[in-house]
Every structure is written in C-alpha cells, then in structure tokens.
Amino acid sequence: MSKLIGYARVSTRKQSTDRQAADLIAAGVRRDDLYIDEGVSGARASRPQFDRALDALHEGDTLVITTLDRLGRSTQSTLSLADDLRARGAGFRVLNLGGGDVDTSTPMGSMLFTIMAALAQMELEIKRERITDSISKRRDAGLHLGGRPRRITDSQVRNALHLIQSGQPAAQVARDLGMSRATLYRRLRSL
Known part of the structure; x- marks a missing residue:
C-alpha cells in the first residue's frame, strides 16, 4: 500500500x-x-x-x-x-x-x-545578493549591522584599562564587568 x-x-x-x-x-x-x-x-x-x-x-x-x-x-x-x-x-x-x-x-x-x-x-x-548589498550599504553608511547590543560601554572598558594598569588582575576586572578576559582584551584592542 x-x-x-x-x-x-x-x-x-x-x-x-x-x-x-x-x-x-x-x-x-x-x-x-x-x-x-x-x-x-x-x-x-x-x-x-x-x-x-x-x-x-x-x-x-x-x-x-x-x-x-x-x-x-x-x-x-x-x-x-x-x-x-x-x-x-x-x-x-x-x-x-x-x-x-x-x-x-x-x-x-x-x-x-x-x-x-x-x-x-x-x-x-x-x-543572497540583496543581503550582501544591504550589509555593504549599511557598513558604508556607518550603521549598525545587527548582532548583540553591547552591554559594556567604551567608557567602562577605558576604566577597566586604568584598573589593570594600576595593578588589578585582568581576570578580576573582566569578571567584575561580567565578561570573559578574552572579550575584555578584544574590546581593549578595538579602542
């Protein structure tokens, strides 16, 4: 059947x-x-x-x-x-x-x-072509491309850098900010 x-x-x-x-x-x-x-x-x-x-x-x-x-x-x-x-x-x-x-x-x-x-x-x-074109246009215009919104501001990352330079362990500073040490270092590099 x-x-x-x-x-x-x-x-x-x-x-x-x-x-x-x-x-x-x-x-x-x-x-x-x-x-x-x-x-x-x-x-x-x-x-x-x-x-x-x-x-x-x-x-x-x-x-x-x-x-x-x-x-x-x-x-x-x-x-x-x-x-x-x-x-x-x-x-x-x-x-x-x-x-x-x-x-x-x-x-x-x-x-x-x-x-x-x-x-x-x-x-x-x-x-696919339309999506690629849209992303390119948004990038050229300096617009947000999506992704997760940043919870930690650039100002907070700069303050974290000052704490690390003053002797605080990077792991502790990152933990206090609620991010991994790798993410903190990546954000520091991007500043």
Missing part, C-alpha cells in the same frame, strides 16, 4: 514549520509520516529528518514537500534527488506547483521540475 511521506524544514529555530505541516496534512500526509527538520540549513548535505523521510520511502510511496527550496539549495542536488527517487520507484509531489504530482519520469514533468529547481536556486542567489 503506497503512502505519502511529508517533509518540512526551516533554517532557524526561530522560524515555524506550522504552515508547512498544516499544508502537508491537508494534502493527505498522516502525522506519523511527517518529518520535520528545524534549524537545519538546506545547504547541508545531511539533514536528520530528511534522511529519515527518505529511509521511510518505499516503492510506490510519494515524497511530498510544500516548496522546492525545502529540498536543497542547488539545481544539481535537487535533480539528483529526483533521479534517486525515480530509481527507487518513489513519486514526488510539490504542493506549490498547483498541488499535482510532478512525474519526473515523463519528459514534461522532468522539464517542469528542472525549471522549478533552477528558479528556486536563482531565487536563493538573488536573496
């Missing part, structure tokens, strides 16, 4: 797979056959739940995903997966392609899948 194996993935732990899971269940995937990777990049070759989903696939089963970018980051890796599924006799379905099965064994299905995989890779590359 063939079954649907669902796979969902998000790249960071802050993101939610709720929408993907709901779409997969609505498409007929049973909760027991739903595999979810949270905080796992699509660029990684090994994704624990994805590997389990592939192990669960048997001949006649269908792998179901919501969008092509959940599979991988390159056209080559996505097409390689499609070839592997075809060789195993498993089907493949992408919900954002109108909800129909994409049969990569037919010329039309293979062409559609190849085009969509290439578009997913292009979308990722455009997104």
Whole structure:
C-alpha cells in the first residue's frame, strides 16, 4: 500500500514549520509520516529528518514537500534527488506547483521540475545578493549591522584599562564587568 511521506524544514529555530505541516496534512500526509527538520540549513548535505523521510520511502510511496527550496539549495542536488527517487520507484509531489504530482519520469514533468529547481536556486542567489548589498550599504553608511547590543560601554572598558594598569588582575576586572578576559582584551584592542 503506497503512502505519502511529508517533509518540512526551516533554517532557524526561530522560524515555524506550522504552515508547512498544516499544508502537508491537508494534502493527505498522516502525522506519523511527517518529518520535520528545524534549524537545519538546506545547504547541508545531511539533514536528520530528511534522511529519515527518505529511509521511510518505499516503492510506490510519494515524497511530498510544500516548496522546492525545502529540498536543497542547488539545481544539481535537487535533480539528483529526483533521479534517486525515480530509481527507487518513489513519486514526488510539490504542493506549490498547483498541488499535482510532478512525474519526473515523463519528459514534461522532468522539464517542469528542472525549471522549478533552477528558479528556486536563482531565487536563493538573488536573496543572497540583496543581503550582501544591504550589509555593504549599511557598513558604508556607518550603521549598525545587527548582532548583540553591547552591554559594556567604551567608557567602562577605558576604566577597566586604568584598573589593570594600576595593578588589578585582568581576570578580576573582566569578571567584575561580567565578561570573559578574552572579550575584555578584544574590546581593549578595538579602542
């Protein structure tokens, strides 16, 4: 008896797979056959739940995903997966392609899948380009690039330097500031 194996993935732990899971269940995937990777990049070759989903696939089963970018980051890796599924006799379905099965064994299905995989890779590359451009513009404008806000001001670090120069142990001064000695030295170098 063939079954649907669902796979969902998000790249960071802050993101939610709720929408993907709901779409997969609505498409007929049973909760027991739903595999979810949270905080796992699509660029990684090994994704624990994805590997389990592939192990669960048997001949006649269908792998179901919501969008092509959940599979991988390159056209080559996505097409390689499609070839592997075809060789195993498993089907493949992408919900954002109108909800129909994409049969990569037919010329039309293979062409559609190849085009969509290439578009997913292009979308990722455009997104990377935009992020790099945005960071560059913010850096050139002297704007904050994100990261953790500094709790310890430059003035406090200068005072710490005076304490160290007056004979206080650096480890104790750093501890009093609530930072590691290495962080204190790094902040001192940056002044």
